[in-house]
Amino acid sequence: MSTLPLNEIIAALLKEFESANMAVEVSREHWRQVYESSPLLKEFVPPRVRIAEADVSLPVAIERIGNPRKKTASLTHLQLLRLMPASISLAEREKAVSAVISDLAKRKKHTFKNANLSKDVQSLLKRKLPTVDLKPVQEAVANLQQDFLKNPTTESETGFIYQTAELEKITPERIIRLNLKITVD
Numbered sequence: 001m002s003t004l005p006l007n008e009i010i011a012a013l014l015k016e017f018e019s020a021n022m023a024v025e026v027s028r029e030h031w032r033q034v035y036e037s038s039p040l041l042k043e044f045v046p047p048r049v050r051i052a053e054a055d056v057s058l059p060v061a062i063e064r065i066g067n068p069r070k071k072t073a074s075l076t077h078l079q080l081l082r083l084m085p086a087s088i089s090l091a092e093r094e095k096a097v098s099a100v101i102s103d104l105a106k107r108k109k110h111t112f113k114n115a116n117l118s119k120d121v122q123s124l125l126k127r128k129l130p131t132v133d134l135k136p137v138q139e140a141v142a143n144l145q146q147d148f149l150k151n152p153t154t155e156s157e158t159g160f161i162y163q164t165a166e167l168e169k170i171t172p173e174r175i176i177r178l179n180l181k182i183t184v185d
Contacts, residue, residue, distance in 0.1 A: 006060075009058070011076075011078075013056060014078060014182065017184045018078075018094075021050055021090075021184065022090060022091065022094065024049050025091075028046055028049075032045070032046050051184055053182065053183050054182045055179070055181055056179075057178070057179050058162060058180065059175050060161060060162045060175070060177075061161040061166075061167060061170050061174050061175050062161075062176075063161050066156050066157040066158070068154045068155070069154060070152060070153075070154050072111050072112075073153070074105075074110045075101070075110050075111075075117060076101070077097055077098065077101045080100065081093060081097045083141060084137060085132060085133075085136070088132060095128070096125055099124070099128055100124040100128070104117075112149055113149075117145055118139070118141040118142040118145065119138065121137065121138065121141050122137065122141075125137065
């Protein structure tokens with residue numbers, strides 16, 4: 001069984017929250033149509049349910065800590081999604097951002113060391129969203145890139161054991177609990 005770095009575990013959790021919120025929106029749209037077509041429900045609005053915050057407690061044990069190394073930061077899916085204009089539907093933003101990040105990663109141009117990152121992002125987004133003004137997104141990516149380049153970081157990769165079957169084999173004193181408060185916006 002392989003271990004995962006904590007950042008991958010947290011990224012997977014955040015992705016699940018995003019997926020859950022998107023599923024809720026799709027369901028809400030379905031129920032809105034049902035309400036509109038029903039003479040009894042026509043005057044009402046379906047309830048809005050959204051995961052805005054979650055407290056997660058992860059029992060983990062540290063399996064290994066790697067040597068410090070310089071981190072080559074990359075533009076992430078979530079970072080770009082948050083920079084997109086709110087006037088675009090979440091589904092459209094998600095689709096465009098996924099395509100852009102995938103394309104950049106395939107060409108190994110997603111790191112902040114790519115001098116043309118903001119231009120690359122804008123040109124790829126323009127293909128997906130030709131009618132949207134993406135200049136603010138390009139500027140925000142450039143600012144984000146500058147922040148990362150000004151403050152280079154080093155990181156040590158830590159492998160965590162988090163699966164129940166593996167944790168049961170470890171003495172309880174070696175298990176720690178990571179309590180996370182996740183706010184989804």
